[in-house]
Amino acid sequence: MLRTVNGTTHESYRDACLALGQLEDDNIHRQTLQEACISQSPQQLRNLFAILLTQICPSNPTELWEEFCIEMSGDYAHQTDVTEEAAKNMALINLEDIIVSIDGTSLENHSLPVPTRQADERNDKEYSRETNYSCEDQEHIADANFQNLTPQQSVIYIDFTQKIQNGQSGLCFLDAPGGCGETFFIETILASQRAKGSIAIATASTGLAATLLPGGRTVHSTFKVPLNIINSETPSCSIKKGTALSRVLQDASVLIVDEATLLHRKVIEAFDTTLKDIRSSSEVMGILLTLLCGDFRQILPVIRQGTRANIVDACLKSSSLWRLVQQYRLTTNMRVALQADERAKMFANKLLRLGNGETDTVQSPDYVSLLNFGKLAENIDILLDRIYPQIHSNYETWLMQKAILAPHNDSVDQINKLLAEKLPTQTHTYTAINSVVDEEQAVQFPVEFLNSIEVSGLPPHVLDLKCGMPVILLRSIKPPELMNGTRCIIHNCNRHFVEVVIAAGIYSGQHHSIPRIPLRPSDTMFPFQFERKQFPLRPCFAMTINKAQGQTLKVIGLDLRQRIIAHGMLYVALSRTGKEDSITTLSSQGLARNVVYTEVL
Structure with a gap:
């Protein structure tokens, strides 16, 4: 019967849809927390509740807190000489700290x-996040790393740190090809x-690059960059004076932005x-010494249906600030220097x-032969077998070492499905709830x-x-751990949440619970706005080349059957x-298009 879900026959089709999670209802959030209470720790429950609060906004969060506060404060309640009320207060403090780190709001x-x-403890949270490092531990790391610098x-390190020590301001760019450390x-x-x-302050243009930096966060989450900034004539960030974040920016000694070449110049x-306003200075970057890092040989800012001229105009080198930049260059490949490998x-x-x-x-002005760049595969089956041999028996050992890359999403989806x-494990199928934002357009x-609808950036x-x-995370839902581009392994599939283990970066090994959240496409290719409530995840045996930027892998496969365009x-x-x-590559006749905009190099 259509009204039967998991062996239970419901009185109405509506009740059956609610049980399947196909209708919006606060009871879904209650069921999510009830299910999580069975296997999740109090800290994991608070993380999950914080994601629900910030991403979904339940209609009655107070009722949910009162129902599950005992479970969420269980770790504090087991401490010596802690009363039940004190444990709840400590849990609320931790919950608010998580929410502040996600979107800057409070429990109120x-x-x-x-x-x-x-x-003033609440206002100092963002500030203490940047100052609570152990000076002794950091000194040990700095000394050990310095001994291993090329x-x-x-x-470059001595010159740049001397600038910081002397209180010099300015904008610097570190040109560093892959492998240069x-x-x-x-x-x-x-x-x-x-x-x-x-x-x-450590930031990066992508979530993946941010997870590789100690204390790293994405540029957009750190600076509250507006989504429509590309269309702004006078771009600025949504940071108010007097906030904890403004204090951090005001007192910072250095700002580092990794993978900066991916950012639109207006960012x-x-x-x-913003820094000029917060730091009350008319000098570049508000007298905050800023180091931009990247490689202009890599992918430039993505402009939908943009021409070569549009993309070059969006590039950092087209900004009026570029003439003020002092450039550093790294050319020594650390992989080569450390391994002394001539090949x-x-x-x-x-x-x-x-x-x-x-x-x-060969054959065309921008096509190159791939014979000098690894092995070639004759068909897709050979490519899959070379990158993921015997996947049915060793599927848990290769994630951080291997990946298949392709230029377009449809190739990636095909490979992920195959x-x-x-995989020998059971398939869990989750169906999204889709709706138009404007109810008048529902007809x-x-x-x-x-x-x-299948669109990039949505599950x-x-x-x-x-x-x-x-899997790869499609939204930043709990920075700095769970950010757009974070790669994870599915650990457990439940009805209302999925438990994942972070598989890359400094948070590798952490377990997190991810609920369904409402998602909207970031582009404006549709004449209407719609919302999809689904787990913000996609399989990532394969991923697009854009998503792979910044990653280091031991074995890669390239599906270049479709033409490279960027x-x-x-x-x-x-x-x-x-x-x-x-490297193993699948391409037509062993050739690939190599697009290079020499004017940005």
């Missing part, structure tokens, strides 16, 4: 009891400043405007020539049509997950590993 904004704190890195260099800078008790210009050195040089557009072309079918755009309407499956895409794909014998 969510109609929940305000915890008793020491004076001579070239050491010269850019992340290691940034870690050393951060540790050297935090060892002195100074505030060093950097918004930083400049790796030759491969690194070939990659640089490819990124500079200097590789000999490999998911080979024009029926649910059946919304269900059929599919029907999402099939398996335990042991690699600057630096082939360079990014081939440079995810340091050895050419770790």
